[in-house]
Amino acid sequence: MSKQGINKLTDEEVISLYLKSRSSSYFTMLYSRYSGKVFSKCISLLKVEQLADDATQDIFLKIYLNLAKFSGKSKFSTWVYSITYNYCIDYIRKKKKEKNIFSEDIENVGEPLSDVPDFELLEIEVERLKKVMDVIPPGDKAVLLMKYQDDMSIRDIAEVLSKSESAIKMKLKRAKHKAQISYKEIFKD
C-alpha cells in the first residue's frame, strides 16, 4: 500500500493490517501519529526531557507488546493515553516516592467547593497555564489533561484511573479549584 494510502486509514484499520501482516511500516505509522502527543503528556507530568523521552519509548514498547489485546471497545487514542497516564503516575509514585498525587490526598477536604467554570481555565494564556500546571499535583494535572486536552469522558477517565465516576467528578472539581487558586497565587496582579 502506498504511503498516502496508509495515511488515510483510521487507527483501527492500521492496527488490523499490522496484526495481519506484522509489517513494521504499520506500527511506524501509529508511532508517527502518537509519539508527539505521548511525549507531550510525559513531559507535562515528569517535567524532565530525558525522562519523558525514555518514558515515550517504554510506552511504545508496551503498546507494541499489547497491540493484539486492544479490543476496540474504546478509541485507540484513549487506550494509548491510558497507558501513558498510568505509566507516568506509577513512575511518580515509585521513583519520585510521591504517594499523594491528588490535591485531596494532601489538603483538608472538609469544606464544600464552588464549581469553577470551564472557560476560566480554558482561556488562561498558554505560558501562564504552563506555570499553573507545573505547580499542581500530578494526579490533578492528569485529570485536567484527560478532560480538556484529550476530550475524554468522565467514564473513560474513571476507567483509566480505576476509580468510580463520582470519584472522578470530585477529583476534577478539586483539580479545577486547585488550578484556579494556584493561578491567583502566581499571578497576583
Added chain:
Amino acid sequence: MSEEKRNNFKRLEEDNDLGPRDDKEIKGTISFISSVSRVIELYLPGFFQLMISMTGGGQDNNSKSRKPDSHGLSKRDNERSPSEPPK
C-alpha cells in the same frame, strides 16, 4: 457567526509536542522496540519457568527430587500424619 471556543490546553499540547521526528530516528526507535519485544517474547517465559523450577515449583521438579531410598515417597509425603494414606 459564533466564535470558536478557546481551549489553551490544546495549545499547551502543541507547544510540548516536538513535532514530526525524522524518518531515520523513527526507524531506529521502531527497530529498537521490535528487537526488545522479541527478546521479551522469546526469553521471558523461559526465564519464569527457570525461576519456578529453582524455587521448587512445577510438576517435573517434584518427581525429580524424589530420592530412591525414600521408597518412592517424597519428604513431604513422609511428613504426613500416619492416618493419611500416601499418594
